[in-house]
Amino acid sequence: MSNRMMSVLRQFSPNQEVYSIDECFLALDGFNLDLTAYGQVIRQRVHRWTGIPVCVGIGPSKTLAKLANHIAKKRPEWNSVCDLGTLSEQDLNTLLGSIEVGEVWGVGSRIREKLATLKIHTVLALKQADAGLIRRQFSVVTERTVMELRGVSCMTLEEVALAKQQIMCSRSFGAPVMDITGLQEAVTSYATTAAEKLRRQSSVAGAVQVFISTGPFREDDPQYSQGLTIPLPDTTSNTLKLVKAALWGLRRIYRPGYRYAKAGVMLMNVTPAAAQQNSLFADEVADESAVQLMQTMDLINRKMGKDSVFLASAGIRKHWQMKRGNKSPCYTTDWTQLAQVQS
Secondary structure (H helix, E strand, O other): OHHHHHHHHHHHOOOEEEEEOOEEEEOOOOOOOOHHHHHHHHHHHHHHHHOOOOOEEEOOOHHHHHHHHHHHHHOHHHOOEEEHHHOOHHHHHHHHOOOEHHHOOOOOHHHHHHHHHOOOOEHHHHHOOOHHHHHHHOOHHHHHHHHHHOOOOOOOOOOOOOOOOOEEEEEEEEEEEOOHHHHHHHHHHHHHHHHHHHHHOOEEEEEEEEEEEEOOOOOOOOOOEEEEEEEEEEEEOOHHHHHHHHHHHHHHHOOOOOOEEEEEEEEEOOEEHHHOOOOOOOOHHHHHHHHHHHHHHHHHHHHHOOOOOOOHHHOOOOOOOOOOOOOOOOOOOOHHHOOOOOO
16 A cells, blocks of 8 residues: 555656655645645545545745644644745744754654754754754754755755665464464465565565564463564575474474464665575576566465465464454455445
């Protein structure tokens, strides 16, 4: 759903930075139009095409745009779209003077407490603070925040998302798992999902970490939590090798007699596949066949649906799966789940 929302937003600007799973920046410089009305068009289209309600913040810098988004969320009079560029300097300062400094992007609890010792409690006070003093007392990053609040853009859009250095897949179980068979199924499924994400960003992993734990909120149950990191002889994105390593680690840390509530797999030492160095004794023919197999599995699962092809060790019934009784139907992606209207 996040990818769908970002693809919709990409239609409104040639330059986009995906900041998080539900947030992005769009470059609007050079757009000779009513940006508030444009923001309403963006908001309405995202809601119409994905069903996700969003707010739009517009400003001359990324920090002010983030702050404008906060204002659009918290203040109904802005109707979910806040363009700080429509305000006069006096009105803007009045608005910033009413917002607590901790709402500024990058100002955490520790910085907020230290700013309080300098009698800086509002966004306006931080904007008007001496930039040199802020740099000496904090860092160049906080000084940059001050300049951004003054409308000086110090941070450019990062249009290419950085590849993840670690990839983790972990879920709580829908019901406690008592035997190693259920844990093996879960670990296989999680390692498979993590491997798919790894290949999607064209990377390989050099180590696999597997962990299991009981439920910390079941105080009457005996508690156990353990993890193990398994270095790989060669970096790889092969699901079969990653699952094999994860299951090997699981067998080492498993202890019978516990009600396990969660398991997870983390791929570590992630590097670009283009920079992969093979072992002196690597079988190039087998490696090429494995690459083709993974590509085929990914293609089938993309076209036919998730888990159309999967490893047998992932199980069939999967009684351990997370409960999803309150999950909303996939109205916008699955024809069989479309809402039906009866007259």
